[in-house]
Amino acid sequence: MSTTDYSPLLDSFRFASGISLKNRVVMAPMTNFSSNEEGEVTGPELEYYIRRSKGVGMVITACVYVTRGGKGFPGEFGADRDELIPSLRQLADAIKGEGAKAVLQIFHGGRQSPPALLLDGQTVSASDVPAELPGGGHGPVPRALTGEEIEGIIADFAAATRRAIEAGFDGVEIHGANGYLLQQFFSPHSNTRDDRWGGDLQKRLAFPLAVLRAVKDAVKSHAASPFLVGYRFSPEEPETPGITMAETFALVDALKEEGLDYLHVSLQELWSLPRRGTDDSRPRIEQIVDRAGSGLPVIGVGSLYTADDALKGLDSGISLVALGRPLLIEPDFVQKIAEGRAGEIETELDLSAQSALVIPDPLWGALIHTGGWIPTKG
Numbered sequence: 001m002s003t004t005d006y007s008p009l010l011d012s013f014r015f016a017s018g019i020s021l022k023n024r025v026v027m028a029p030m031t032n033f034s035s036n037e038e039g040e041v042t043g044p045e046l047e048y049y050i051r052r053s054k055g056v057g058m059v060i061t062a063c064v065y066v067t068r069g070g071k072g073f074p075g076e077f078g079a080d081r082d083e084l085i086p087s088l089r090q091l092a093d094a095i096k097g098e099g100a101k102a103v104l105q106i107f108h109g110g111r112q113s114p115p116a117l118l119l120d121g122q123t124v125s126a127s128d129v130p131a132e133l134p135g136g137g138h139g140p141v142p143r144a145l146t147g148e149e150i151e152g153i154i155a156d157f158a159a160a161t162r163r164a165i166e167a168g169f170d171g172v173e174i175h176g177a178n179g180y181l182l183q184q185f186f187s188p189h190s191n192t193r194d195d196r197w198g199g200d201l202q203k204r205l206a207f208p209l210a211v212l213r214a215v216k217d218a219v220k221s222h223a224a225s226p227f228l229v230g231y232r233f234s235p236e237e238p239e240t241p242g243i244t245m246a247e248t249f250a251l252v253d254a255l256k257e258e259g260l261d262y263l264h265v266s267l268q269e270l271w272s273l274p275r276r277g278t279d280d281s282r283p284r285i286e287q288i289v290d291r292a293g294s295g296l297p298v299i300g301v302g303s304l305y306t307a308d309d310a311l312k313g314l315d316s317g318i319s320l321v322a323l324g325r326p327l328l329i330e331p332d333f334v335q336k337i338a339e340g341r342a343g344e345i346e347t348e349l350d351l352s353a354q355s356a357l358v359i360p361d362p363l364w365g366a367l368i369h370t371g372g373w374i375p376t377k378g
C-alpha cells in the first residue's frame with residue numbers, strides 16, 4: 001500500500017467558461033485509425049473510448065478533419081459535413097455516458113496529409129515548402145493555399161465547431177501542434193508567404209488567430225450552455241528557421257489576449273528542456289506556464305506512466321495532466337489511484353491483452369509494428 005498522497009490528481013477543476021471536471025487527469029488526443037471510409041466512428045472505436053472514459057475528468061478525442069482536403073490519417077473520422085453529426089453524437093454520448101467531459105480535437109493536416117488519402121492527391125500548406133523528414137530527404141511538395149481557400153478553411157473550423165456543439169460535445173480543441181496546418185502557418189520554415197497570412201511573426205500568427213476567432217464566434221452563435229475552446233501547440237521545431245521558444249511565448253501571449261479556456265502543450269517528455277530562444281534553462285513546460293500566467297490553465301503531457309509521474313507533473317504548474325500512451329496501457333489509471341492501488345498501474349503494454357484493453361485492430365497493429373512508440377512487456 002502506497003503512502004503517497006495522490007489526492008491533488010483527484011481534485012476537481014473548473015474552467016473559466018463554467019465547465020467543471022471531476023479530477024485533473026485528461027485523456028490525450030490519440031488517432032486510432034478505426035473510422036470508416038465515410039468518416040463515421042465505428043463500434044470498436046466507441047468501445048475503446050468507453051473503456052477509457054470512466055476514470056478521467058475529460059477526454060480529448062482523436063483529431064477529426066474539418067475538411068476532406070485536410071484528412072491526415074487512414075481511418076480518421078470527419079466533422080466536415082452535417083451528415084456526420086449523428087456519428088459525432090455517438091462519440092460524445094459514449095464518452096459522456098461514462099462521466100467524462102468530451103472535447104473534439106479539430107484538425108487540418110496540411111502538408112503532412114498522405115497524398116494517397118486526398119481526393120486529388122495534392123497536399124496543401126501555407127507555402128510550397130515540403131517537410132524535412134527525420135531520416136533525411138523531404139516529404140511531398142505542397143501547393144500554397146490561395147487567400148480564398150484560407151478563408152474557406154477558417155470557415156470549415158467554425159462549421160466543425162457548430163457540428164461539435166450540435167452533437168453534444170463539451171468543447172473543441174484546435175490542433176495547432178505536431179507540424180500540421182496551423183503550425184505550418186505559424187512556422188518560419190513552412191510559411192514563406194508575403195501576403196496578410198505570412199511574413200513577420202504577427203502575420204504568421206494571423207491564420208491560427210483567425211481560426212480561434214472563428215471557433216469562438218461559432219460558440220457564441222450556437223452554444224446554449226458553456227462550451228470549452230482549447231488550443232494545442234508544439235513549443236519548438238528542430239528546423240532552421242523554425243519555431244523557437246521566443247516565438248512560442250509570442251503565440252502564448254496572442255492566444256491569451258484573444259481569450260480561451262486552456263492551452264495544451266504537446267510534448268513527448270513533459271520535462272523536456274528548451275533548445276533555443278530563451279536564456280532560461282528550466283523545462284519548457286514551466287516557462288510556458290509562467291508565460292500563460294494565472295487565469296489561463298495549461299495542460300501538460302508526455303511520458304507520465306506512473307501515478308508518481310503524474311503527481312510530479314503538477315509541480316510544473318500545469319492545471320491538468322494529460323495521458324496518451326499510459327491510458328492505452330492502463331485504462332484504469334485513475335481508478336487505481338482512487339482505490340489506493342497506484343502501485344498496480346501497468347506501465348508496459350501487455351501484448352497478449354488486446355481484447356481486455358479494448359484497443360481496435362488498426363491502432364493495435366500500428367502500436368506493435370511501430371518500434372519504440374510504446375513500451376511493451378517482455
Ligand SMILES: Cc1cc2nc3c(=O)[nH]c(=O)nc-3n(C[C@H](O)[C@H](O)[C@H](O)COP(=O)(O)O)c2cc1C
Pocket residue numbers: 028029030031032061062063105175177178232266267268269301302303304322323324325326
Ligand atoms: C497512437 C497515438 C496517436 C496520436 N494522435 C494524436 C492526435 O490525433 N492528435 C494529437 O494532438 N496528438 C496525438 N498524439 C500525441 C499524444 O496526444 C501525446 O502528445 C503523446 O503521445 C505524448 O504523450 P504520452 O506520453 O502520454 O503518450 C498521438 C499519440 C499516439 C501514441
